Amino acid sequence: MKFFIDTANLDQIREANALGILDGVTTNPSLMAKEGITGHDNVMQHYKTICEIVDGDVSAEVISTDFNGIVAEGEKLAALHKNIVVKVPMIPEGVKAIAYFTKKGIRTNCTLVFSAGQAILAAKAGATYLSPFIGRIDDSSWDGMELIEQISHIYSVQGYETEILAASIRNPLHIVKSAQAGADVVTCPLSAIMGLFKHPLTDIGLAQFLADHKKANG
Numbered sequence: 001m002k003f004f005i006d007t008a009n010l011d012q013i014r015e016a017n018a019l020g021i022l023d024g025v026t027t028n029p030s031l032m033a034k035e036g037i038t039g040h041d042n043v044m045q046h047y048k049t050i051c052e053i054v055d056g057d058v059s060a061e062v063i064s065t066d067f068n069g070i071v072a073e074g075e076k077l078a079a080l081h082k083n084i085v086v087k088v089p090m091i092p093e094g095v096k097a098i099a100y101f102t103k104k105g106i107r108t109n110c111t112l113v114f115s116a117g118q119a120i121l122a123a124k125a126g127a128t129y130l131s132p133f134i135g136r137i138d139d140s141s142w143d144g145m146e147l148i149e150q151i152s153h154i155y156s157v158q159g160y161e162t163e164i165l166a167a168s169i170r171n172p173l174h175i176v177k178s179a180q181a182g183a184d185v186v187t188c189p190l191s192a193i194m195g196l197f198k199h200p201l202t203d204i205g206l207a208q209f210l211a212d213h214k215k216a217n218g
């Protein structure tokens with residue numbers, strides 16, 4: 001399973017990348033706004049900077065909602081760097097654009113996915129990645145992980161090549177359960193990745209090893 005970080009914060013991207021386990025980055029318009037990245041040129045430059053930090057796929061989201069607008073934006077984004085993946089919303093015009101990008105060899109990430117039916121549409125259009133938002137599903141008292149399992153089963157039975165990118169990850173358990181449920185990728189905040197390290201017995205064991213070493217060696 002690939003690990004992406006879900007942020008536009010350069011310090012956090014660098015920190016995750018330094019761990020040596022990062023495979024890519026996802027962003028969205030809210031994450032860009034959170035970092036104060038505004039205006040076309042600044043946004044484009046920010047994507048370029050991220051691509052220079054991480055040697056892996058970087059999802060850059062369109063803000064148009066009509067076919068022509070999505071295609072124009074997506075082609076510009078894809079031309080920025082070979083690792084850019086165009087992130088497109090799960091709407092009819094978006095699916096149409098994904099099918100167009102697929103024919104053109106431009107890779108896509110279909111976002112805002114909340115059902116198996118939507119997952120089938122994105123796979124039919126040839127999306128490279130599919131982003132089901134598991135945290136937001138959990139927030140609405142449905143089970144995000146059940147959706148990952150269902151899509152994983154459908155894609156396997158049908159032989160769809162679209163990769164399942166579990167998004168809207170909120171904690172380390174979401175990462176573990178996504179791996180168990182068959183996700184190909186998780187995109188996570190840095191806090192969820194760092195949470196995977198935590199175990200009190202690791203801390204206690206290490207303190208003991210170091211203390212014993214000190215006692216024996218002075």
Ligand code: G3P
Nearest residue numbers: 006026028135136167168
């Ligand atoms: O990439 C989509 C994801 O960032 C959404 O996460 O936490 O806003 O639901 P969240």
